[in-house]
Amino acid sequence: MIVCYVILVNRPFETEIAGKKLFFQKNDVLLTDNISQSFFLRHPGNVTELRIDECIVRKYMESADRIQHSDSAVSVPFIKTTFSHIALLHNVMQNLSLQKTLPQQFSEQMFFACLSIFSTHRGFMLLLFRCINSVxxxxxxxxxxxxxxxxxxxxxxxxxxxxxxxxxxxxxxxxxxxxxxxxxxxxxxxxxxxxxxxxxxxxxxxxxxxxxxxxxxxxxxxxxxxxxxxxxxxxxxxxxxxxxx
Incomplete structure (x- = not known):
């Protein structure tokens, strides 16, 4: 089950979220859940998306150094960041999205690498936490x-x-x-x-x-x-x- 998305902006576009207009620049990288992803996929020609299923999110969070939770954590609809190696990220996202036959461990590590781009941002773990369906x-x-x-x-x-x-x-x-x-x-x-x-x-x-x-x-x-x-x-x-x- 797909629970979150990594989205790479290929061309600038404007969208509206919760009544607020937001502008995204080329090479912005976004992480969003199922609820918010529709705001960005209204512009399919402007973005490259990577779908991430719940199993990957679970395995990522189960790593001891990634298990964090805070009652005061800020809930955000999406996280925006930048990445210095855009061409590399684009290739990784495309290869994972094409579901080419890759060794499972290698594939998982590539998914983890895409998620880790956002790991220093406030609200990151809470966003992933919301994606998990199992209580x-x-x-x-x-x-x-x-x-x-x-x-x-x-x-x-x-x-x-x-x-x-x-x-x-x-x-x-x-x-x-x-x-x-x-x-x-x-x-x-x-x-x-x-x-x-x-x-x-x-x-x-x-x-x-x-x-x-x-x-x-x-x-x-x-x-x-x-x-x-x-x-x-x-x-x-x-x-x-x-x-x-």
Whole structure:
């Protein structure tokens, strides 16, 4: 499902958005969602478009350094920027749009490169966030933005501008619950932090647990071993790898 567009302006044109006239110059590069893209595609001869499906947006956002969310983020209908290598961008967009047989990983990286042109602009992640249809994924992205926070259903529902009951119902339709999403993210985060030099108490805090004993109990129930045991196992594995080398 196509959820957003990268649009390259080939010839100057004027359009109207929300009652405001806007003028776009040659070589302007735009990122827009499904709702706003019609304003630009009224001028098909003036633009080159790249359609980006939800799967690409999901994979882009799932990269750890790209998961960001802010209650105060500014919602924008589109983002406009400039790019110094227009000929290169045009060729990449054309090749991706023609759906030529390209290795999947290579194709994905090219899509990611096109999206990354806008990554420093305010409202970028929020625009991509709006493009995701899955409520469960939106909940996941919000929690991942601050895993140490003591998240409640109310916090998430407020961020998504919906009631708690509606949020629970939508998650139920996707056969998942808020508590399970929160637990999975916290435990995934904990497992990653196990290999760091942090203490169990520090890991517990970073995963949103005020009580270290409770964190240890939840960790053991989830993984079948305690955090300390996993640390020992990982340390032994690393030492054996070093010995082999």
């Amino acid at each position: 469960a994924l939106k909940v996941r992205y919000i929690i991942c933005s601050s895993p140490s926070r003591a998240w409640r259903v109310k916090d998430i529902s407020n961020s998504l501008y919906m009631s708690e009951s509606l949020l629970k119902r939508k998650l139920q339709e996707e056969k998942v619950s808020f508590s399970q999403i929160l637990l999975d993210i916290r435990m995934h985060n904990a497992r990653q932090l196990i290999s760091s030099k942090l203490s169990v108490n520090q890991i517990a805090i970073r995963c949103g647990y005020a009580s270290t004993p409770y964190f240890i109990s939840v960790f053991r129930e989830y993984f079948g071993i305690t955090p300390h045991q996993m640390m020992i196992n990982q340390s032994g594995f690393i030492e054996s790898r070093i010995a082999i080398k």
